[in-house]
Amino acid sequence: MRLSVCASVLLFVVGQTTLASAEFAPHRSVLRATERLHEYAKRRSAGLARDLRVVFQGLKEQDSVQGDSNRVYCVRPDDPFSAFNGSSTSPATASPGASGTSQAAVPTFTSAYSVVEKHSGSNFFDGWDFWDHNVEGGDPTNGNVDYQNQADATSSGLIDVNSAGNAVMRLETTATVSGNRKSVRITTQSTFSTGIFVLDAVHMPEGCGTWPAFWTNGPRWPVTGEIDILEGVHDYTNNQATLHTDVGCTIPSGSTPQSLNIASTSVNGDVCAANLTGNAGCGFRSNSNTTFGSGFNSIGGGVYAMLWDNDGIHVYFFPRGSIPADLLAEKPQPNTWGTAMAFWPASTCNPSQFFVNHSVIFDLTLCGDWAGAVWGASGIPGQTQSCQAITGVSTCTQYIQQNGAAFQNAYWEVSSVTIYQTSRQS
Numbered sequence: 001m002r003l004s005v006c007a008s009v010l011l012f013v014v015g016q017t018t019l020a021s022a023e024f025a026p027h028r029s030v031l032r033a034t035e036r037l038h039e040y041a042k043r044r045s046a047g048l049a050r051d052l053r054v055v056f057q058g059l060k061e062q063d064s065v066q067g068d069s070n071r072v073y074c075v076r077p078d079d080p081f082s083a084f085n086g087s088s089t090s091p092a093t094a095s096p097g098a099s100g101t102s103q104a105a106v107p108t109f110t111s112a113y114s115v116v117e118k119h120s121g122s123n124f125f126d127g128w129d130f131w132d133h134n135v136e137g138g139d140p141t142n143g144n145v146d147y148q149n150q151a152d153a154t155s156s157g158l159i160d161v162n163s164a165g166n167a168v169m170r171l172e173t174t175a176t177v178s179g180n181r182k183s184v185r186i187t188t189q190s191t192f193s194t195g196i197f198v199l200d201a202v203h204m205p206e207g208c209g210t211w212p213a214f215w216t217n218g219p220r221w222p223v224t225g226e227i228d229i230l231e232g233v234h235d236y237t238n239n240q241a242t243l244h245t246d247v248g249c250t251i252p253s254g255s256t257p258q259s260l261n262i263a264s265t266s267v268n269g270d271v272c273a274a275n276l277t278g279n280a281g282c283g284f285r286s287n288s289n290t291t292f293g294s295g296f297n298s299i300g301g302g303v304y305a306m307l308w309d310n311d312g313i314h315v316y317f318f319p320r321g322s323i324p325a326d327l328l329a330e331k332p333q334p335n336t337w338g339t340a341m342a343f344w345p346a347s348t349c350n351p352s353q354f355f356v357n358h359s360v361i362f363d364l365t366l367c368g369d370w371a372g373a374v375w376g377a378s379g380i381p382g383q384t385q386s387c388q389a390i391t392g393v394s395t396c397t398q399y400i401q402q403n404g405a406a407f408q409n410a411y412w413e414v415s416s417v418t419i420y421q422t423s424r425q426s
């Protein structure tokens with residue numbers, strides 16, 4: 001979750017901290033650091049979709065479970081669907097199947113949506129801003145990472161496009177570091193209001209200490225909202241999707257997975273307002289153990305699609321091998337996609353009111369406000385034992401500093417990020 005802070009929220013948290021187990025004690029220094037960052041962010045807040053995250057996910061988990069001018073087309077040359085003209089009004093035709101080899105049956109799809117921005121292949125990294133720790137400071141979620149600018153990330157081998165044409169974002173794996181590990185956090189230069197935001201990834205970061213996320217966020221957090229599409233920590237295998245909003249957005253009271261037609265359960269309650277939930281927001285945890293981390297990687301990943309329209313916010317997950325043909329053809333027909341992973345209906349959370357001008361963001365941090373806080377916790381799917389028990393190391397920071405080889409699998413491998421709209425709305 002990506003959170004900002006205010007003084008009253010900080011006070012709230014310190015109060016909560018005293019009630020929680022000793023493992024949250026380090027939050028006091030974390031909070032001071034966050035306050036400094038907040039001051040820093042306020043000084044240079046103009047136009048920044050920068051958020052300061054104070055994550056109370058750890059506390060929450062403890063409670064519930066023991067323990068157009070901006071178009072960027074970066075189409076991969078070998079993409080079987082790259083001939084598609086995003087501004088064309090005629091139906092595209094395409095063969096289904098990820099391999100793109102079968103030319104036999106060629107269904108035709110029509111869609112109200114067209115591609116407004118796509119990142120893939122050798123130009124994947126065009127159109128993103130890189131968080132630079134030398135300029136913008138440390139990770140706003142207090143993780144043990146130094147985010148590298150594009151030049152440094154490239155020269156130190158943190159980012160590249162591999163022989164499969166997929167973009168890779170990895171963590172520094174130097175055996176021992178005395179401070180933080182190098183990582184990357186990237187934000188689209190374009191912003192979007194409404195649309196379909198599609199991530200096709202074959203691998204995502206996994207393992208003790210890690211906290212990766214793929215999400216969207218507007219300026220002046222939380223007034224213009226935050227939509228966490230893919231997020232979790234450590235060895236979790238089940239994705240958690242979360243909204244953080246201004247006051248007034250909720251999940252309809254009394255709703256159930258059946259009434260919402262979702263394959264997940266609510267984990268933080270019905271209130272999405274950041275400042276009424278200790279910043280936790282309103283999240284859903286997937287029922288499927290192939291939606292995050294090693295579970296996701298075990299099936300070659302898949303596609304996340306976040307649909308933001310007049311009906312509300314949906315997050316869909318399609319495992320590799322079960323990706324709808326309309327989506328593969330870049331002619332999305334979301335009304336045919338069936339059960340979502342998560343859904344926040346417009347009836348109690350007006351999407352055009354609570355979400356405005358979102359950028360798309362990837363990040364990979366270590367420890368920090370969430371992963372650090374639940375280092376000693378277990379009970380979440382994938383995490384039958386705590387990372388503390390698994391590693392035998394008492395703190396997350398100590399572990400990540402001394403075990404570079406453990407982060408060989410802490411990388412994103414992304415085929416594409418594609419944003420669709422019915423008409424361009426920034």
Ligand SMILES: *[C@@H]1O[C@H](CO)[C@@H](O)[C@H](O)[C@H]1NC(C)=O
Nearest residue numbers: 083084085086087088089090
């Ligand atoms: C794509 O569509 C635009 C607008 O209709 C048109 O000007 C352009 O020539 C098309 N490009 C291709 C490659 O078909």
Ligand SMILES: *[C@@H]1O[C@H](CO)[C@@H](O)[C@H](O)[C@H]1NC(C)=O
Nearest residue numbers: 006008009246247273275276
């Ligand atoms: C939360 O924000 C709203 C307006 O954005 C404000 O009126 C309210 O007082 C805030 N509540 C808390 C607990 O800070």
Ligand SMILES: *[C@@H]1O[C@H](CO)[C@@H](O)[C@H](O)[C@H]1NC(C)=O
Nearest residue numbers: 237289290294295296298382
């Ligand atoms: C997911 O759960 C099933 C059934 O409980 C289990 O057999 C499988 O090993 C789990 N897979 C992962 C990746 O955790």
Ligand SMILES: *[C@@H]1O[C@H](CO)[C@@H](O)[C@H](O)[C@H]1NC(C)=O
Nearest residue numbers: 191218219220224356357426
């Ligand atoms: C959203 O972006 C539009 C176009 O750049 C701008 O006019 C508007 O003020 C922005 N709204 C917010 C709430 O930032």
